[in-house]
Amino acid sequence: MKSLPHIIAEFANFHGGDVSQINALIDQVATFEYAGKAVKFQPFSPETLALPTFEYFEVYQKLQISAKDWAACIDHATAKIGPVWIDIFDSFGVDVVKQNKGNIRGVKLQASVLDNTEIYEGLFGGVMEGLELIVNISGYPLTEIEQMVAQYLLLKPKQLILQLGYQSYPTAIRDTGLGKIEVLKQAFPGRALCLADHVDAEDPFALHIPLLGAGLGCEYIEKHVCLSREKAAYDKFSALEPEQFIQLLANISSLATAFEGEFILPKEAEYLEKSYQFPIVKRAMRAGELIAKKDLIFRRSDEKGLTWHQLKALQETGKVLRHDIEENKVLQAGDFKDASIGCIVACRMKSSRLKQKAKLPIHGVPSVERCLQNVQMINGLSVVVLATSTVEEDAVLDVNAQAAGVKFVKGDPDDVILRYLNACDQHGIDVVIRVTGDCPVVSPEIVHFMLESHFACGADFTAPIKFAVGTNSEIYNVSALRRVIELLGQAKFSEYMGFYMRNNADRFKVNMVHLPESLIRDYRLTLDYPEDLEMFNRLYAELDKRSLPSTAKNVFDVLDQNPAIASINNGMVIKYETDQGLIDMLNRETRIPN
Numbered sequence: 307m308k309s310l311p312h313i314i315a316e317f318a319n320f321h322g323g324d325v326s327q328i329n330a331l332i333d334q335v336a337t338f339e340y341a342g343k344a345v346k347f348q349p350f351s352p353e354t355l356a357l358p359t360f361e362y363f364e365v366y367q368k369l370q371i372s373a374k375d376w377a378a379c380i381d382h383a384t385a386k387i388g389p390v391w392i393d394i395f396d397s398f399g400v401d402v403v404k405q406n407k408g409n410i411r412g413v414k415l416q417a418s419v420l421d422n423t424e425i426y427e428g429l430f431g432g433v434m435e436g437l438e439l440i441v442n443i444s445g446y447p448l449t450e451i452e453q454m455v456a457q458y459l460l461l462k463p464k465q466l467i468l469q470l471g472y473q474s475y476p477t478a479i480r481d482t483g484l485g486k487i488e489v490l491k492q493a494f495p496g497r498a499l500c501l502a503d504h505v506d507a508e509d510p511f512a513l514h515i516p517l518l519g520a521g522l523g524c525e526y527i528e529k530h531v532c533l534s535r536e537k538a539a540y541d542k543f544s545a546l547e548p549e550q551f552i553q554l555l556a557n558i559s560s561l562a563t564a565f566e567g568e569f570i571l572p573k574e575a576e577y578l579e580k581s582y583q584f585p586i587v588k589r590a591m592r593a594g595e596l597i598a599k600k601d602l603i604f605r606r607s608d609e610k611g612l613t614w615h616q617l618k619a620l621q622e623t624g625k626v627l628r629h630d631i632e633e634n635k636v637l638q639a640g641d642f643k644d645a646s647i648g649c650i651v652a653c654r655m656k657s658s659r660l661k662q663k664a665k666l667p668i669h670g671v672p673s674v675e676r677c678l679q680n681v682q683m684i685n686g687l688s689v690v691v692l693a694t695s696t697v698e699e700d701a702v703l704d705v706n707a708q709a710a711g712v713k714f715v716k717g718d719p720d721d722v723i724l725r726y727l728n729a730c731d732q733h734g735i736d737v738v739i740r741v742t743g744d745c746p747v748v749s750p751e752i753v754h755f756m757l758e759s760h761f762a763c764g765a766d767f768t769a770p771i772k773f774a775v776g777t778n779s780e781i782y783n784v785s786a787l788r789r790v791i792e793l794l795g796q797a798k799f800s801e802y803m804g805f806y807m808r809n810n811a812d813r814f815k816v817n818m819v820h821l822p823e824s825l826i827r828d829y830r831l832t833l834d835y836p837e838d839l840e841m842f843n844r845l846y847a848e849l850d851k852r853s854l855p856s857t858a859k860n861v862f863d864v865l866d867q868n869p870a871i872a873s874i875n876n877g878m879v880i881k882y883e884t885d886q887g888l889i890d891m892l893n894r895e896t897r898i899p900n
Contacts, residue, residue: 307523307564311519313529314528320540323369336387343389346414349392354397380410392412413463414440415441416442438463439461439465439466470502482515484518487499488522501528503527504543507545513553532546535547585597590631593628594626594627594783595785596765598815600815624644625645647737648733649681650726650730650735650739651712652740654695660839663744669846674692678692680748680750683857695720696719697719713733720798722800738781740782747861749857752773766786767804767815768781793898798895837878840875844868
């Protein structure tokens with residue numbers, strides 16, 4: 307309801323043919339305080355309305371008013387009220403419109419006259435230009451309404467308004483047809499609607515139905531009015547008396563205020579602010595952590611903080627906690643900082659199945675440098691680190707780190723988590739992407755997808771559920787890795803780092819994600835056997851021939867189109883996926899006791 311609806315006071319035939327009754331009601335309506343009010347008259351001639359044998363012909367004769375008297379009534383209404391509408395039933399009504407056009411706002415056509423060619427043709431020749439036209443469509447299907455709209459637009463009215471509602475002396479509430487309003491709005495977008503309400507005036511709903519129509523979007527409301535139902539001879543069943551009509555107008559004016567204002571009203575915003583239940587951390591949290599729903603309770607608080615949606619939106623931009631947060635505290639924007647996201651590639655020179663595989667060339671480039679090249683395609687990284695052990699034989703990997711332009715860190719030879727924490731501490735990393743150096747085509751696309759999910763969920767650990775072996779990586783909050791060491795003292799099986807997260811989902815926020823199908827294949831893309839090396843050499847030869855970077859999309863396209871390359875190593879197995887004894891041991895040893 308964008309504005310107050312136009313209210314058309316329908317005089318109909320309460321007057322019984324007495325012009326003085328019409329003028330008296332005009333004077334009454336003139337006192338109604340409502341800017342958008344109008345009146346509507348029903349001039350007709352019995353001879354052009356019905357056959358003499360029609361059962362109500364004699365009634366029509368009693369109701370007949372001359373064209374001269376109608377002109378006087380129209381003049382009087384125009385002077386006292388303003389807008390006047392004419393309800394046309396026959397050619398006599400057409401003539402009244404033509405003779406008084408300067409004082410007429412618009413014309414209404416009942417559903418029963420829409421096929422009357424005498425009326426339709428009588429309104430041609432510029433009669434409707436400058437006048438509004440209400441077309442009542444009660445009883446017609448949408449297909450025919452569409453045809454009628456097109457037909458009556460040819461009369462060139464100033465505006466064509468569709469009206470619903472019919473007179474049943476009176477009309478039952480169930481027959482008001484309010485459900486049509488939304489249907490008509492959908493079928494005729496932008497077309498103004500009018501509700502003609504004929505509910506029994508003695509029923510309280512007689513004052514409610516127009517409100518519902520206005521609230522549902524009708525810009526025009528037509529309602530019968532009379533001086534007194536007790537004294538009215540005709541059309542009295544649905545006609546409101548003056549005091550009722552005044553109340554209706556007051557109700558509509560009040561209703562309009564309910565639609566005023568911006569989408570969020572000041573008072574409702576004030577209420578929400580006072581009663582809002584803020585997210586509160588339910589445990590002490592450390593700097594560098596992410597916030598998940600399981601970390602929170604929701605309570606009213608005198609101290610105002612971030613709302614849940616603000617918190618989520620902030621964290622999804624790549625933020626972590628700037629400092630430690632006490633239990634039962636609200637969160638402020640200042641409690642967060644941009645996360646330092648690093649990628650650490652773990653690599654050693656020892657390899658039992660494929661000796662010194664990190665140095666083996668793949669189409670002319672050492673395999674570990676192929677891996678580092680792909681890592682450097684990941685967006686948003688603060689640092690890339692090649693992390694190895696303090697064992698002397700691994701020191702030669704520094705050459706590869708320098709060649710790739712990444713940092714080089716040496717750490718614990720056995721505990722990979724300690725090695726990672728050492729690198730994270732040296733370079734101020736908050737969130738670390740774990741990659742192993744035997745994955746030359748680790749996918750930057752998968753990392754991007756998982757990072758978004760990691761921050762959105764407030765996870766400690768994020769990994770894919772299904773993937774092409776060798777394209778995957780894992781994401782850890784550094785604070786979670788610290789907790790593993792604090793709880794266990796060491797992580798002697800952390801070569802299989804993900805087990806420490808997945809087997810302790812009661813302690814860590816584990817986020818296992820479903821990758822898009824476009825990022826999943828059954829190919830083996832890790833380097834562990836001579837067959838793997840042969841496959842990678844063939845793969846990179848094809849990528850270089852096409853001048854394509856080794857993204858997952860490009861790698862999959864090449865392998866999809868060249869199944870012979872993919873078949874070279876498809877019989878190789880992954881020990882930690884197939885050795886049940888190893889799996890059982892890892893599940894047992896990586897479980898953190900309560």
